[in-house]
Amino acid sequence: MANQRKNDARKAIIDTASRLFYKQGYVNTGINQIIEESGVVKSTLYTAFRTKEDILMEYLISSGAATDLALLNASKSGKDPKAQVLAIFDFLIDMVQGDEYYGCNFLNLISEISTDAERIVKQIQKQKNGVRNLFKNILEPIDKEDLADEIYILFEGALIANKVHHQKWPVEKAKKIAAQILS
Incomplete structure (x- = not known):
């Protein structure tokens, strides 16, 4: 009890x-x-x-796992690797339009904390590297894993531009560029 x-x-x-x-x-x-x-x-x-930082670490770990799972599940709706990558961008388009969306929680936090908060920075990097690896794993079967970082940069850039403009067009444009890169 x-x-x-x-x-x-x-x-x-x-x-x-x-x-x-x-x-x-x-x-x-x-x-x-x-x-x-x-x-x-x-x-x-x-x-x-x-400490408050210990609470933050728990938040980062749990939200990182939830984000990774959501992105993986989103990718599974695509029938081939290109469609899987584009499905992740479709997921972002839906997400950024939500009433309770305040930006990427990891990017929000990295802009708030000091660079010497090593364990926080490392946890955020771990989550972001997970996204990079997801793109790499998706693209490996078609020998395009070398494009994973480019797709990742589009993904992150779309999130940042959305935070600035509060509109879905940055994610839509990033999706369009990703489709062109993967053609």
């Missing part, structure tokens, strides 16, 4: 912090706000996590 309460409290902290980090940013989210909105007491939070 005590373990279940600990797990429930930990989940409430992570869920609350994840929502707040994504919506308002890491720097703008305070421990007291996480405590208040999660409904846990301060001692429970500090029993589960030593």
Whole structure:
């Protein structure tokens, strides 16, 4: 019973912090706000996590896994490697139009944190390298894995341009360029 309460409290902290980090940013989210909105007491939070950065790491790990799975699943709707890559861009087009989309959470965070926050930077790089590897793995069967980084740069650039313009056209243009590259 005590373990279940600990797990429930930990989940409430992570869920609350994840929502707040994504919506308002890491720097703008305070421990007291996480405590208040999660409904846990301060001692429970500090029993589960030593620091705010520890909460952030858990957020990055869990959201990274969810993002990787979503991109992989999106790719599976394509019948061949080119269609699989383009399906990922279609997924992005749908995602950036969502009411609760505030930009790529990893790119948002990397712009907020100090470059000397090594474990955070490494976790973000790990997730982004996972996206690069996804493109590489998709393109390997057609001997075009050398184009994976170009496709990845289009993917990231589309996310950044969308953040600036708040419109879907950057992702649509990146998809069009990816299709041309893969022809």
